Amino acid sequence: MRDIIGAMLITPKRDNLNKIVILNPKGGCGKSTLATNIAACYARRGPQPAIMDYDPQGSTTAWLRRRPSELPAIHGIAAYKKSMHATRSWQLRVPDDTVNLIVDSPASISHDDLRELTRDSSSILVPVLPSSMDIDAASKCIADLLLVAKVNRNEGKLAVIANRTRKNTRSLGRLMRFLDSLGIPIVAVLRDSQNFIHAAENGVGLHEMQPSRVRADVEQIEKIVNWLDGWEARRKRALHITGIRRQPFSRIPMLRKPQVRSV
Numbered sequence: 043m044r045d046i047i048g049a050m051l052i053t054p055k056r057d058n059l060n061k062i063v064i065l066n067p068k069g070g071c072g073k074s075t076l077a078t079n080i081a082a083c084y085a086r087r088g089p090q091p092a093i094m095d096y097d098p099q100g101s102t103t104a105w106l107r108r109r110p111s112e113l114p115a116i117h118g119i120a121a122y123k124k125s126m127h128a129t130r131s132w133q134l135r136v137p138d139d140t141v142n143l144i145v146d147s148p149a150s151i152s153h154d155d156l157r158e159l160t161r162d163s164s165s166i167l168v169p170v171l172p173s174s175m176d177i178d179a180a181s182k183c184i185a186d187l188l189l190v191a192k193v194n195r196n197e198g199k200l201a202v203i204a205n206r207t208r209k210n211t212r213s214l215g216r217l218m219r220f221l222d223s224l225g226i227p228i229v230a231v232l233r234d235s236q237n238f239i240h241a242a243e244n245g246v247g248l249h250e251m252q253p254s255r256v257r258a259d260v261e262q263i264e265k266i267v268n269w270l271d272g273w274e275a276r277r278k279r280a281l282h283i284t285g286i287r288r289q290p291f292s293r294i295p296m297l298r299k300p301q302v303r304s305v
């Protein structure tokens with residue numbers, strides 16, 4: 043498999059950093075849609091979140107460029123770009139006052155990249171479309187997370203988002219049974235709606251659109267953010283139950299304050 047991210051990937055490590063990784067090697071399942079909507083929610087609440095974009099298509103970076111300047115700012119890190127003029131760690135630096143870091147991953151990643159991306163993550167979200175082919179791909183993705191990236195299910199940091207669903211379809215039922223058998227929660231069910239497409243086109247999150255139009259969708263995004271907010275409690279519980287320890291703190295590249303720039 044292609045090594046898109048490459049051996050030079052440097053993942054920020056900081057004990058108080060809420061690193062949310064959104065991944066599923068299946069293309070078009072809603073990774074960037076989820077990343078942008080979660081980031082917009084955190085931006086509204088503050089402090090300013092950061093999005094790290096590993097996808098060579100640069101979808102979240104382009105969304106940030108389209109974002110109206112009057113809306114709460116989000117710090118963008120175009121991790122897919124490799125600069126000749128800066129070290130990789132400088133390129134991937136995270137502002138030191140960032141609390142929430144959202145990582146958007148590319149389609150089809152190698153096992154090494156999977157391990158790198160998920161290292162030090164506090165939550166991993168896997169968006170899944172409810173078609174047979176997508177469910178098969180998601181099963182493989184979840185198996186790789188458990189067996190290759192060694193994500194421990196007891197840590198409770200892995201969850202699925204059912205995306206672009208239509209009510210009561212057989213495939214949605216099948217997806218739910220499959221996840222139930224693994225003990226992995228579906229924290230939200232997003233419907234197939236033009237609202238997501240409009241939000242993406244305009245550089246906004248759903249909750250920044252006309253409320254009467256997006257109420258049902260915003261409710262689901264809020265469910266996701268509520269679940270993400272429980273990351274420290276989940277980690278403490280896992281530590282208590284299984285004795286899982288985080289890797290020791292190590293230095294990460296920090297951004298000096300005057301140089302913080304929002305895209």
Ligand SMILES: Nc1ncnc2c1ncn2[C@@H]1O[C@H](COP(=O)(O)OP(=O)(O)OP(=O)(O)O)[C@@H](O)[C@H]1O
Nearest residue numbers: 069070071072073074075149206233234235238239
């Ligand atoms: N719930 C939804 N309803 C309608 N359209 C959606 C929904 N979720 C995502 N989309 C649309 O589906 C397309 C693919 O979504 P997105 O780019 O988020 O997927 P992705 O997993 O990031 O894709 P890639 O693997 O290529 O990076 C986009 O046009 C997006 O606007």
Ligand SMILES: [Mg+2]
Nearest residue numbers: 073074097101
């Ligand atoms: Mg994408």
